[in-house]
Amino acid sequence: LNRYPDRDAAGLRSDLAAYLGCGLTWRQVWAANGSNEVIQQLLQAFGGHGRTALGFEPSYSMHPLIARTTGTEWLDGGRGDGFSLGPDYAAGRIRETAADIVFLTSPNNPTGTALPLEVVEAAAAAAPGIVVVDEAYAEFARPGTPSALTLLPAFPRLVVTRTMSKAFALAGARVGYLAAAADVIDALQVVRLPYHLSSLTQAAARAALRHT
Numbered sequence: 001l002n003r004y005p006d007r008d009a010a011g012l013r014s015d016l017a018a019y020l021g022c023g024l025t026w027r028q029v030w031a032a033n034g035s036n037e038v039i040q041q042l043l044q045a046f047g048g049h050g051r052t053a054l055g056f057e058p059s060y061s062m063h064p065l066i067a068r069t070t071g072t073e074w075l076d077g078g079r080g081d082g083f084s085l086g087p088d089y090a091a092g093r094i095r096e097t098a099a100d101i102v103f104l105t106s107p108n109n110p111t112g113t114a115l116p117l118e119v120v121e122a123a124a125a126a127a128p129g130i131v132v133v134d135e136a137y138a139e140f141a142r143p144g145t146p147s148a149l150t151l152l153p154a155f156p157r158l159v160v161t162r163t164m165s166k167a168f169a170l171a172g173a174r175v176g177y178l179a180a181a182a183d184v185i186d187a188l189q190v191v192r193l194p195y196h197l198s199s200l201t202q203a204a205a206r207a208a209l210r211h212t
């Protein structure tokens with residue numbers, strides 16, 4: 001602990017890539033102190049003054065709060081009857097607003113509903129910028145529910161965020177991560193703090209992954 005941590009967290013990112021599968025390599029995975037910090041870094045890099053972020057409420061309440069702390073204007077696209085979110089509805093709101101960053105949450109918090117991949121595909125096809133799929137509860141989805149990870153090769157501006165807080169019962173360690181094109185992760189290097197992820201955090205996360 002008298003040394004600075006590996007600032008690229010290469011070992012942890014390799015382990016996370018192996019956990020996610022889908023042929024991902026460590027350069028397509030990025031980790032930070034909880035997915036809240038991952039989301040903050042995304043908003044710092046791609047949002048900010050004069051830019052907008054769009055979500056579909058009710059959804060995870062931290063998306064608008066973190067957006068506002070980065071000076072990003074928050075737009076609520078709402079939902080249809082029964083909190084539904086269909087592909088045409090989502091794509092329509094994205095086209096109307098031309099939001100720089102779009103947040104989808106699947107399974108959604110607080111409604112628990114997972115999004116069919118057609119909704120993510122429609123959103124990614126319509127979005128002029130980044131589409132973030134917050135999959136904090138992916139491991140709790142019904143068996144056979146597809147992850148947006150499978151769409152990453154088709155959409156270079158798609159980002160899937162995950163966390164070790166829920167499925168790994170590791171909220172106190174603060175480990176969140178994302179999978180995206182390596183270019184997206186390069187862009188995050190501009191906003192991340194040097195040595196943001198401590199050696200203890202990296203070691204704890206890697207130990208937990210060994211006991212998946």
Ligand SMILES: *Cc1c(COP(=O)(O)O)cnc(C)c1O
Nearest residue numbers: 034035036060109136163165176
């Ligand atoms: C709990 C939760 C998170 C965040 O968690 P971290 O502990 O910051 O990793 C992110 N998104 C959703 C939808 C959540 O429910």
